[in-house]
Amino acid sequence: MKTTKIFSFIFLLVISSATFAQDELQITAKDSVVQSSWIVGIGLNAVDDSGNVFDGIFNVGKEWNIVPFPSRVSIGRYFKNGLGLEAIGAYNTYMEGNIIDGNVISEDIDYYSFDGRITYDINKIIGQTGWFDPYVGVGAGYTDANNKGRGTYNAVVGFRTWFSDRWGLDFNSTGKWAMSQGEGATNHIQHAAGVVYQFGIEKGLSKRGEEKLELLAAIEKEKQRQQDSINEVNRLKDEALLAERLKKQQEADALAAAEKAKIDALNKKKEEIKSRIESLGNVYFALNSSVVNTSSKKVLDSLANVLDEIPTLKLKITSHTDSRGTSKYNDWLSQRRVDKTKAYLISKGIAEDKLVTEAYGETMLLNECDDNTYCPENKHAVNRRSEFVILEF
Template structure:
């Protein structure tokens, strides 16, 4: 039921806030109360020791005794539980002509008392008010009245009304019962100002209820904000997912296109390599750079292929076998490379599409190194020209 009431209250607050643009509910100074404090008081003491107890209680002319100056001082500590512990000192005079113990007093007599008191704040039961602070209490004390000292049992009822957090007015009446039968009972009235210090504040019951409503409202607002954030996050995630899928699709399409292009290029390159390979290699006679009929036939086929493929550029390497000095073989391979390039340019191939290089005996294709016995056929395969694709 309490949860239902809180939810209903939050709903009402939201409705009115949206409908009328009211300011947000917030705690104010009126929602806080003093939970505990020290309290000092100074005031007047009025003694009624007429002997008739509560008969003619307010007969101030004949029964009330007091002095014209502040005659009561108190100090106390008051706790959040509503309990207060106080010490009180009071002074007065039984005035000449007043009724004391049923007899008209014929001379002024000093009165004083020292009391301790345990009080309880009734607002803890009836609820906090902005200014009215009733209390009851009991205690023990010592009183010298009518020239008779006696211990007393005390009971008090009173209230304080607060002008600010610190200053207030205290009005109370105490019944003081003598311990023993040698003295009479009497009533002590008091009126004065009190000052609170060492104050510790907290929320009143209404303040706590308001705080609970504020917290419920904040939870509801947070829930709405979280819902909006969740929806926005879901929308952003969906948008990001769509963008990622679109990007992945584009990347996949580009990758597929690139793969197809590379495969086509590789196929084209392989076709060129196969075509070049099918032509064979020009071979040279021992110690010769002249092109024979078979070599020229290979170069004629290569010139035709270059004419059919204008983007094709070749690196042409000429080689020698291992017989003879290395420097000689290097020089001879360079002449062989030049012979090949000159032949192809005469056939109409642009010179900038050809790179010639002589490699001497550095790249033998078999075991026929220096001082290794080999047949003429084995040496011949090393006196070759090779064609490497640079661009196509």
């Protein structure tokens, strides 16, 4: 027992060490860098066109102009050498009451800008971090601001911070100098923040990352070998379980087939009995009469023979009238008829508990002969009857 405990402890120690080592060998952002990609972005922009940029740089309420919805889109291609080419479009609104070009404006004014720029990834100089990408850049564009169109020279400084290889945030500020100061066009600054998505990525591993990759491949190969062994054991177990399930299913199918055969036999027997009873016909009565006449006695005699032959058979006797007479009278008359029908069968030795009765009066006519329709006697006679329904057999 002591030896078993020692081996168990050693086994757990080896497994724990292997797990820890594998965790240490995970490829991280530090082991790989994005060398080139496309980046698209969408976000917000804020424009400070107060003419007092540096003194009031944080005077957001009166000097910054922001719209409360995505107002900036960009797309750029970034290369292995750190350079990037980017195109940006932005919309904004100079808000009534804000300071624009040194003056307070009395109405909202639309702002549009379309810019192109070249950027450089500063990480090419300071070293890759994998999650923080500062950059600088220069460019040119066209801006329609304060109802004045002008070409601009641009300079940008910003950074991107990445949550994954695909998604990140971009923050930047761009100074824009009007190419011409005509018509009062002035310089301004544009801040931006937004979500960026990176695609068309080409990455490369560092030397340390390549070493980790080789070790991980070796570990994965060993894990696969172990998993293959486990899978083989599980396959054999599954085959045994499948064979057991098939056996149980076959047994269940056999029981179901036997039960179905039993039900089919009962249904067949019921249909045969029903056919025999229906072939005897109904018991019919004369107008305003509940007397079981000679022809009806023959039907009931044959029915009594069936009841004697099948001890488990239990019937429901229903009696009816034609539509002539009042409903109350016909209810009474149909009750008399059903009672007389039952009494005759009992007189032939049929046990009372095998017979259930119900009187329907004129409520269940077999044809159109109601109180509002004229019918000859032969049609009315069809409704003056006792019928038999199988309850048990």
